[in-house]
Amino acid sequence: MNQSDAKKINREAGNFREHLLFGIFLVLVWAVCFGHFLLVHFRSQGMHFNAFSWMAVLMQVLILLFLLFLHGGRWSRTGLKQWAQEHPVRILTFLMLACAFLIFHEYIYGYRIFVFRDIGVDTTNQYVPVIFMMINKLKTGDLSFWEFNYGLGIDVLNSQSQVCDPFNLIYYLLGYFLKARAVLYAIGIVQILKCMLCGWLTWLFLNEFRFSWQAKILASCTCAFSGYLMLWGQHYLMGTACVFLLLIIWLVxxxxxxxxxxxxxxxxxxxxxxFSVYMAYMVAVAAVVYLLVRVAMRKKDEGEQVGRTLLQFLGAALVGFFLSAVIFLPVYYQQSVVSARLGEQKSFLQELFRPASVRQYISILFRFYSDNLQGVADHYSGALNYYEAPQLCFSAFFLPFLVLFYAEGIGYNKRRRAVCIITAVMLAFVILSPAGALLFNMMVNTATRYTFVLLPAAAYVLASVLSRLGQFHKIPLAAAWIAVIGSFAVFFLNRTDLSADHLQGYLPALCCLVAAGMLVVTIPSLRIRRPEKSRMFLEHGLSVLSVCLGILMLVSAVWDGSITNNSRLTWKPEDFLSNRAFLPEKDMVMTEAAEADQDIFRVEKRFSDFSVWNDAVLQNYSGISYYNTTYNKYVCEFIEQVWPEVIWDHSTVGAEYVQYLQDADNIQMASLLDLRYVYEDTLGEHQSLKNSGTFLDQGENKNTGVTLFENPEADGFGIVFEKTMEEDHFLELPSEQRKEVLQDTLVVDKGTEKYEDYRADDENQNAVLIQEKNPRQGTEARKEDSVSYRSESAAYYKDHAVEVRKNGSDGSLTAEVDSDKEAMLFVSIPYDSGWSAEVNGEKAEIQNADIGFQAVAIPAGKSTVTFHYETPLMKQGAVLSLLGLLLFAAEVFCIRRKGQRKC
Structure with a gap:
């Protein structure tokens, strides 16, 4: 054996020892984490392992296997340092897993569920119910897009971002094959997956530029756990929007x-x-701006070449639009025609010249450094609220680094200087002007949830500054220090905003952290004459300072992310193990009611097992309550004009938030909407329906602690009306009279001569008898002044028989009607042009009845009326999607044939 062979063997042995020690280190770190889980578990629950505990054990075993897989094999080939340089993505993944564990360990352990109960309660009230709505549809084989269990009825595409989120496929599969507990546990794990995907995509994006691999790793990991992903990543599913944004910017x-x-x-x-038309609009604006900026920065492009480049991107985007048309067109119809969300638009010029409040600008400055400097969740004391305040915390160091980046960039050539100035003006416009918010919200409102579009720019700034450590001039450094010191001054002048007790020490600690980071950035850039050894020390110490800065950045991200996700009110596993909303097999109330009545009917609750609004979705029955800002505008108008008592909070919201239990004893509206059963918790705090004298007590279910009440006056899902009234006339009536009128009169857009028109009693305009029938007390008459109508409960005076049933899915109904003369059949289905009707096999026109529902004309005698729902514009969208497939095939063929030449 010669000397070179011996050196090779020794080098390979040394490399193997390095990797072996690193592997042992990984196993030890995992063992400490797993041991911590077992210690805490045994202290709190003893030997009892529930479903969440076993899922936590399985997840941590998978994490260990993933860590060992990342480390890889063939340890003797390279040393650990060279291996790290050759596999930076693995180092990034290790860092992201470490940060994820530190931030989300309580969710990984299964001690908490990533479903919030504070100001982030939308997860509880909307997202989780929608997930289980889709799981129930898959289990029952109901492929219709209409869903009666969501409020009074809705097209599922109305909740596009919750239904079409690609990550929801994980929940659907788990819910279909396993139980609800697996889905609830997976919500936190999927959030971690989204963060890591953002980190990987940020790396791919930054890898297109000449940054150091250490800078790219730090910037990617910091952006993966930036304030936006930590806060909005859970709320409104913005984590998925960040993934798509980074993917598209990288592909551009x-x-x-x-x-x-x-x-x-x-x-x-x-x-x-x-995924989401709303998010796609924001991403499109950001992508267009990025494309224009990048084209402007390219020196060699001429006007003709720039035009060709922009046309190519426009063509590719149009092909993408055609591919998505099967979903895009129906969703756009739902949100622009059925919903009132896009109905009112604000003036761009008016908002352009209207500055935000000083308090909001101060909150913006706070948010550059942290999500939590002004409090957490319900304790937040800044402008707007915890979520809606502008979210700009991409890193605690982002603002000084941004100042440093622009101050240094202005000193370059004229083109670079012009681009820096233009982008700085655009950034100020987007962040500081309400018109910028209006632009990103389709000119509808000035909500600030759009700031995720700045994530690629933030990553670029962080990577650029980190790569140039030690090369900055004194003037940019001075500007950055001024920004930092000025921020600190504003913080301490407004420190009374720190209302949360557990954050009292957070402000000075964060200021020290940022100051230490800025000091690390400044030291290598000082141009001071020193002895040769001192300069050599600074050069060798640069790597040490870089490591220190990286540690400070990761500490700030983990610290802030931990507060955002853990100092919150969330659900715990034990809340679900006995929760009736997620154990429908043990809740026989609905099962017994469904067996007693085979036709369609509605049920409500005077309490909540999980969500005040959407328990019906979880327990798979049709109700009334709903929680949706894009709900059917016709139903919303009906609620506002006729039944405003069920609106959750008149001071802050409209009829998009309807809560039945606020007016649970209203027998008139319950009868009109076929609310046949109401059940209440035996130990509930509300006054029992037993004292109402209207609902009939059907007894208590001892297994669930629920008492079932029946509405004896429920008119049925379909009601035959002989009298009509035009809507304009109806709205002229005093609000207290409208409920009475609807009991025997149908409100329509246009009255016809076929039916008896509603009119007041000519003999007595100001004092008439109102016949009220009570199932226990019989008929009762009372005299009312200033009332000019006659009303009787529809369930007692009509001789018409109506039976409505589903035909296998919510999107297909059949009504069997027996009417003694020509009349109108009212069905309490929200008015939507996607519904079509046939009477005895002939197509019939559906009218908008009672402001927000449907009615069709029927002949005398027995009739069969069928209702069928098809999502509007879906067929047209399918045709466009087929065309998009052809165009996409042509695009791929053209590019492959001509290679990188222009197509």
Missing amino acids: ERSLRSRKNLPWFTLAVAGVLI
Whole structure:
């Protein structure tokens, strides 16, 4: 054996020892984490392992296997340092897993569920119920897009971002094959997955530029756990929006360098349009701005070439639109025609010249450094609220780094200087002007949830500053220090905003952290004459300072993320193990009611097992309450004009938040909407329906602690009316009279001569008898002044028989009607042009009745009326999607045939 062979063997042995020690280190770290889980578990629950505990054990075993897989094999080939340089993505993944564990360990352990009960309660009231709504539809084989269990009825595409989120496929599969507990546990794990995907995509984006690999790792990991993903990542499913944004921006950059990547850009555009039209609009604005800026920065491009580049991207985006048309067109119809969300638009010029409040600008400054400097969740004391305040915390160091980046960039050539100035003005406009918020919200409102579009820019700034450590001039450094010191001054002048007791020490600690980071940035850049050894020390110490800065950045991200996710009110596993909403097999109330009545009917509760609004979705029955800001505008108008008592909070919201239990003893509205059963908790705090004298007590179910009450006056899902009234006339009536009128009169857009028109008693305009029938007391008459109508409970005076049943799915109903003369059949289905009707096999026109529901004309005698729902514009969208497939195939063929040449 010669000397070179011996050196090779010794080197390989040394490399093997390094990797072996690193592998042992990984196993020890995992063992400490797993041991901590077992210690805490045995202290709190003893030997009892519930379903959440076993899922936590399985997840941690998978994490260990994943760590060992990342480390890989063939340890003797390279040393650990060289291995790290060759596999930076693995190092990034290790860092992200470590940060994720530190932030989300309580959710990984299964001690908490990533479902919030404070100001982030939308997870409870909307997202989780929608997930289980889709799981129930899959289990029952109901492929209709209509869902009666969501409020009074809704097209599922109305909740597009919750239904079409690609990550929801994980929940659907778990819910279909396993129990609800697996789905609830997975919500936190999927959030971690979204954060890590954002980190990987940020790395791919930054890898297109000449940054150091250490800078790219730090910037990617910091952005993966930035304030936006920690806060909005849970709320409104913005985590998925961040994933699509980073994917599209990366593909724009890749396609600028090589046109062969345009098909991938097309697929990404189609994906984000299918996920959410609202988010896609924001992403599109950001992508267009980024494309224009990048084209402007390219020196060699001429006008003709720039035009060709923009047209190529426009063509690829249009193909993506065609691919998504099967979902995009129906969703756009639901949100622009059925919903009132896009109905009222604000003036851009008016908002352009209207500054925000000083308090909001102060909150913006706070948010540059942390989500939590002004309090957490319900303790937040800044402008707007904890979520809606502008979210700009991409890193605690982002603001000084941003000042440093621009102050240094202005000193470059004229083109770079012009781009820096233009982008700085655009950034100020987006962050500081309400018109910027209006632009990103389709000119509808000035909500500030759009700031996730700045995530790629924040990553670029962080990576750029970290890569140039030690190369900054004194003037940019001075500007950054001024920004930091000025921020600290504003913080301490407004420190009374720190209302949460557990955050009293957070402000000075964060200030020290940022100051230490800025000191690390400043030291290598000082141009001071020193002895040669001192300069050599600074050069060798640069790597040490870089490591220190990286640690400070990760500490700030983990610290802030931990507060955002853990200093909150969330559900705990024990809340679900006995929760009736997630154990429908043990809750026989609905089962017994469904067996007693085979036709369609509605049920409500005077309490909540999980969500005050959407328990019906979880327990798979049709109710009335709903929680949706894009709900059917016709139903919303009905609620506002006729039944405002059920609106949750008149001071802050409209009829998009309806809560039945606020007016649970209203027998008139319950009868009109076929609310046949109401059940209340035996130990509930509300006054029992036993004292109402209207609802009939059907007895208590001892297994569930629920008492079932029946509404004896429920008119049925279909009601025959002989009298009609035009809507304009109806709305002229005093609000207290409208409920009475609806008991025997149908309100329509246009009255016809076929039916008896509603009119007041000519003989007595100001004093008439109102016949009220009570199932226990019989008929009762009372005299009312200033009332000019006659009303009787529809369930008692009509001789018409109506039976409505489902035909296998919510989107298909059949009504068997027996009427003694020509009349109108009213069904309490929200008015939507997607519904069509046939009477005895002939197509019939559906009218908007009672402001927000449906009615069809029926002949005398027995009739069969069928209702069928098809999502509007879906067929047209399917045709466009087929065309999009052909165009996409042509795009791929053209690019592959001509390679990187222009197509």
